[in-house]
Each structure stands twice: as C-alpha cells, then as structure tokens.
Amino acid sequence: MKGQIRKALSGFYYIEAEGQTWQTRARGNFRNRKITPLVGDQVIFESSNLTDGYLLEIQPRKNELVRPPVANVDIGVIVISLIEPAFSYNLLDRFLVTLEDKEIEPVIYLSKLDLLPDNQLAEEIRTTYEQIGYTVIATQDIDDARRQLFRLFAEGVTVFMGQSGAGKSTLLNKLVPELELATGEISESLGRGKHTTRHVELLPVAGGLVADTPGFSSIDFLEIEAGQLRHLFPEFVRASVHCKFRECMHLKEPECEVKRQVAAGEIAESRYADYQQFIEEIEKRRPVYRKKNK
Structure with a gap:
C-alpha cells in the first residue's frame, strides 16, 4: 500500500493510508542502506492489520x-x-x-x-x-x-x-x-x-x-557551501546582475552592486553582516570524513 508517514516515535512509523493510521516498523535493510524514514515521506508499506506493518520503500523526496x-x-x-x-x-x-x-x-x-x-x-x-x-x-x-x-x-x-x-x-x-x-x-x-x-x-x-517540531537554540550550516550562500539571499540575487563580475561573492570584489546597495541603505546592514559571518563559518567548517565500508 501507499501512504504518508505522519508521526515517528520510539522506532515506530505511523502511516496515514486509506483513511486510517497504520503502525509500522522499518525493514532491517533500511539501516544497512543508511536510510532514515522521515515524517512527511511518501512510502510503500505492507500490513495485515493496523498495528503490525512493515515499511518497504520511501518515494523520492522533493526536499528534507x-x-x-x-x-x-x-x-x-x-x-x-x-x-x-x-x-x-x-x-x-x-x-x-x-x-x-x-x-x-x-x-x-x-x-x-x-x-x-x-x-x-x-x-x-x-x-x-x-x-x-x-x-x-x-x-x-x-x-x-x-x-x-x-x-x-x-x-x-x-x-x-x-x-x-x-x-x-x-x-x-x-x-x-x-x-x-x-x-x-x-x-x-x-x-x-x-x-x-x-x-x-x-x-x-x-x-x-x-x-x-522541537525547538532549538542554534543552526549550523552543514550542507551549504560558501559559493552557494550568495544565492540564498534574494536581495543579493536581484542586485548581483549589476555586479562587475558574474561570480561576484560580494566581499572584496570591485564594483559590487550588493556592497553599493548596503552602503546606500537599500540592503539591510544586518543581512550583509550575517552573510559575511555565515561565509566565514562555512569556510572554517571542519570536513566530515565518513568511514569506508570494508
């Protein structure tokens, strides 16, 4: 059957399908394949009753x-x-x-x-x-x-x-x-x-x-690279078409439209200061090394 994970709790995944909620567990090969089901996933599962099902497959995600x-x-x-x-x-x-x-x-x-x-x-x-x-x-x-x-x-x-x-x-x-x-x-x-x-x-x-969702007090940029960051500030994207250099990072480059707009008060100084800080954080981020499977 096809359904959507609505809740994950204590190793169980509660799937909404056919107007009912089905309690399931993930197959053991999910762990071997390093796949973690998430709330919001569209999935395929099998079950003979509402409390003893198995999650078989996760459909492609648009984001997570x-x-x-x-x-x-x-x-x-x-x-x-x-x-x-x-x-x-x-x-x-x-x-x-x-x-x-x-x-x-x-x-x-x-x-x-x-x-x-x-x-x-x-x-x-x-x-x-x-x-x-x-x-x-x-x-x-x-x-x-x-x-x-x-x-x-x-x-x-x-x-x-x-x-x-x-x-x-x-x-x-x-x-x-x-x-x-x-x-x-x-x-x-x-x-x-x-x-x-x-x-x-x-x-x-x-x-x-x-x-x-649970609250938290900090956010680390673990998946974003320094070169991507300028594309994640919409006002920078709009201004950048007037920068001298197509790949302008809006830091030390001359004739940068983003820096001009910040100086003119057209882009908030707080946003630009955060952009600079985030760039520095990302560049100082330690690389994550994954152990190879023997």
Whole structure:
C-alpha cells in the first residue's frame, strides 16, 4: 500500500493510508542502506492489520530538513520571539537561509508582541523583510493570525520552526485549541525555552498538514557551501546582475552592486553582516570524513 508517514516515535512509523493510521516498523535493510524514514515521506508499506506493518520503500523526496527532521515541506513558518528569548536578526537569517536552500517558502511570524512596550522593533523587522519579499505576520489578534496562517496551511505541508521558547506550541494551541500541545516556561538561568515538543508529527489543520517540531537554540550550516550562500539571499540575487563580475561573492570584489546597495541603505546592514559571518563559518567548517565500508 501507499501512504504518508505522519508521526515517528520510539522506532515506530505511523502511516496515514486509506483513511486510517497504520503502525509500522522499518525493514532491517533500511539501516544497512543508511536510510532514515522521515515524517512527511511518501512510502510503500505492507500490513495485515493496523498495528503490525512493515515499511518497504520511501518515494523520492522533493526536499528534507535535518532540524527539524521532516520531508516534502512546502512552507516553513519561522516563529521568532521578540522578547524572552530576545530577538536575533542573526538567528532569523539562519532559518531563512536554511529554507531558501531547500526551496521551501519562508513565512516569518513575530511572537510575544504583547510583552513589548511598543511596536517599534516589530515594525523595523517587518520593513526589513517585507522589502526583501518575505511574508511577515505581526499581530496580537489571534483571529487575524488564524486567517493569515490557515490560507497557507491549505497549500500542503507546513513546518513550524524556531528557537526553544519562541511560542510555537502556544501559537498552535491558540489557532487550534483541540490540539492541546504541551508548552513550557522560559529557563531564567539559560534565557531560552525548555523543549516541550519531543517528536515530530504532522497534524491535519485547515485542509493541510502542520508540523509542530522541537525547538532549538542554534543552526549550523552543514550542507551549504560558501559559493552557494550568495544565492540564498534574494536581495543579493536581484542586485548581483549589476555586479562587475558574474561570480561576484560580494566581499572584496570591485564594483559590487550588493556592497553599493548596503552602503546606500537599500540592503539591510544586518543581512550583509550575517552573510559575511555565515561565509566565514562555512569556510572554517571542519570536513566530515565518513568511514569506508570494508
């Protein structure tokens, strides 16, 4: 039979097929072939009952994320906190670069507006990223948030992602109260949230599927090469057609349009500073050596 993995937990894969949920295990040769089934995978499986099936084959993926581990994602909603934990342009740009690399449509959701004395920071962020072309949702009205997000959910598989304590599960609970997802408090000593989501699961919401995923506090670029990075900043791509050199890296090259636009305030300095930092991180990244099979 054909189906889709909706949840992975304790070595079991829960597959939605023919209007039912089938509990399966992966065949032993998956491990030998170093294949890890992911939530969101379209699969072929066999089973004589709902609790004792075997996963046989994974269909080709259009994309996959490492953190969170989800496949075939259409939209990534980045829930980024304005306070507790404090807002970080750098962290937001890391999420955006990750989604651009996987050709997943990013949506920025600014959480915890109600904890700020005014909307100045939210408006600065909205202006910066809407100019690039990103969708930014910044509202304290949950009905407004529901209208905007539910339109997106209907387009396929949506992943909620963000740092621990940003309010992903809290937001989903407000959008769909019957989900009753676990939420946690902010750790005062660490300044970040406690992990309350322990596994990845696709939940049917508004005609699509939504993943609430474990939060985390950092993102490393393990799969992106330095030469790719300039293609993952949309405003750099638009500006680069006017650079003197076709393969301009926007660093030390003369007559670079990206650098000119940064100096003129047409490209955000924070974005360019993050680009420089990310390049440096990637270039200093230690190579990963894999053991050869004997």
